[in-house]
Amino acid sequence: MQGYRTIHLQLQGFSDAEFQKLDSILALAEARMDYLWALSNSADADVVLVPDISLRPEGDLRPCIYYMKSGENTADHMDQGPGVWSLIVDEHQVPHLWQLTKVFNAVAESICQASETVAVDKDIEDAPSVFSEISEDVERVVEKEVEPEKTVAQIASSDTDQAANNTAPKASDPLLLDLLQPRADAGTDAVFRVCFESGDCFSADLDRDLYFSPQPIETMATCFAQCSAFEVRAVSPHTLDIEADEIEGGGQPLSHLRWYIALMSPSLDLQDQLADKTVKLKRWPDLGLPGCTPLIRLAAFMQSNEASVMTVAEKTEIPVDKVCAFLNACAQEDLVILGDQEAIHEKPVAADFKSLLSRISDRINAE
């Protein structure tokens, strides 16, 4: 990666575990960054990151990033002065990837402009913060072709000490999925419409956590599976309300849409990521979600057993790519537990009872 400037980031006021956590997040966000970032303990680092603005070293004139808890009044953070950026984190001190990317890119840009020593050689395809640029005009967002080696994961464990071991990886997050994540500061950009080249479209309201679609989302399966290019259009809440009145069933939970997109999105890279790991579900997913019917057996097996992806596929007779897609969707809901050792609990089911269940299944599912 010659030509990249590496921005060194010093962490102050963080534990070793938090250091490791942020290191992992930065590694995973690397594909989205305009510059390389490296963590450092040196006071000579380019930027300092602190968990609270009050911990900024006195007299330190370096650019400073500080954590701001989700839900805090942003107005209280407006006048921190030049060279200071806030980064919204959740209750686990985990920043949203989209926001981290935005802030870190802005900080890096300001450093490089100031120093005039940048040699950027990256072929950047703009994936802008569409919300800051959205207007009544159509903004075209081109979906990047998914590259299997670039992965995005989110450390979701509530036990920070085990965060590094319990990471539930997901396949490459499509930009679309990132667009639909809840955001505390979306403001007027919380309501928008997504339109595919095929003509399919849906509207989303992040504040109400709802999506609106005149047709079942399964009709957009191809768009999601192929990571089709889409446009994001501004919609006023008033317009959306009028349109929603004409949609049978009204708005549906955005979590259902996020689930389905994750289920349909390419996820074969997960197989490599999980090659030496076992997977288990914390609990059943909501099998009433779209696309779940063929996956019932998979959910039942994974809820009771800890096994590798290959073992799961073998025992349930479901193809590996479907297993990975299901894992990808479950990871979005934070339902996946990773482990190192298989623990298969074959329920002792008599052969004739198994045969009976099969006959019942045949009858129930007969047309």
Place this chain on the structure above:
Amino acid sequence: MTEDHKLKFVFTGSVGAGKTTAIRQISEVDPITTEAKPSDETTARRKKTTTVAMDYGQLTLDGGQLLYLCGTPGQRRFDFMCEILTKGALGLIILVDNSHDDPMSELDYYLNLNAAFLRSSAAVIGITHYDEKASPTVSDYYRVLEERGDPWPVMHVDARKADDVRLLLNTMLATLEYV
């Protein structure tokens, strides 16, 4: 053939949860229902008629064996029917009306009512009327189950849709085989 040897799934839940409707969606014969005008005002406000003894639908398996689909009455004064109907059943489908004033308590109630049966069998929980009221969410129900230590699957369904009723039954079969 004694009652114990009949193949059956039992649908239970409160008044208006969708038990009769669900059975009607997949029974190969018109279900036999035993309905009357509700005796209590609360039920009368929700429905014009309610099941007083049980609903009775069926499916014929390959080989001629019958699979019965039984629905318990929703009114509390008929709760004694649950023990009778679940005797020898393959599994229990609990339908919870999400538009009820306190659906979590309803779930608690039916799990407690059928606790003895569920010690040796399985349940699947279907949340109905989810389109009318999406709260509590399925995640909220799972929190309740976790507190109780119950491993049953929960999903939102529409009892008016045959596919959703099949989803419940297919999940029941998977639970019986794997869990």
